[in-house]
Amino acid sequence: MKRRRWRDALLQQEDLNFLLTNRVPRIALTRFMGWFSKLRNPLVREASIAVWRLFTELDLSDAKKARFDSLHDCFTRELLPGAREVDADPGVLASPCDAIVGACGAVEGTRVFQAKGFPYEAAELFGDAGAMEPYRDGCYVTLRLTSSMYHRFHAPHDSQVERVTYISGDTWNVNPIALKRVERLFCRNERALVETRLQGSGHRIALVPVAAILVASLRLHCLDLLLHLGYRGPKRIDCDTPYRKGEEMGWFEHGSTIIVFAPAGFTLAEGIVTGQPIRMGQALMRLP
Structure with missing residues (x-):
């Protein structure tokens, strides 16, 4: 104590x-x-x-x-079988990871927040204004993984990964202290845009894993390669990889952040508020 x-x-x-x-x-x-x-x-x-x-x-x-x-x-440890229960409701988008909920809520046009009073343009985060358009006036959740948490992330729904865009950058810490001091922090750091489409409904969902100090390495199974600061391959990679809800998609080398974007009509699940711990598989958003 x-x-x-x-x-x-x-x-x-x-x-x-x-x-x-x-x-x-x-x-x-x-x-x-x-x-x-x-x-x-x-x-x-x-x-x-x-x-x-x-x-x-x-x-x-x-x-x-x-x-x-x-x-x-x-x-990068794996968990015991059954250690996480994935919400089977097809009307629910599950959390892709264990995390603490950060800034979340409605996308204001294309503007979102990293912390109170610190807005940023999601189009800059995506590195492509066109890629952001499906999420205009939509819904987003920032999920912060602390260093002690389980670092693998999973598919939030039955879906198809269609494209991954890698964006090199810095490695600022992404803890709440830094988020209150460094403007547009997520847009400065190394990150990847993972564009997916839900099976059945066809809705587009974007996952943006953001690296941080001591991290800067991201393993995505759909690419079978490691994205890191020394990566010199293609920045935009087309994919056609299906995932079942809860299936592992990859991992961070340390703690960091995943920002989830959904189109207009999606809403936050009950209990999703800033500061709330969440586990992989729990309800994150609800489909229209």
């Missing part, structure tokens, strides 16, 4: 938090972490996970494996 109070008091020092997680060589540190986390050394692994536990509420009780080969192996 004393450790928790000490840790929380330290993390709540906003100036210090912002300094330590942003006023550092972000990209260099992120690349180093990508290398370091994959070291298969028992001492490095155990020391790293111990430090991780010191600063987070890391819970591995629902992990499929009891022991991990590396810190990266722990970050």
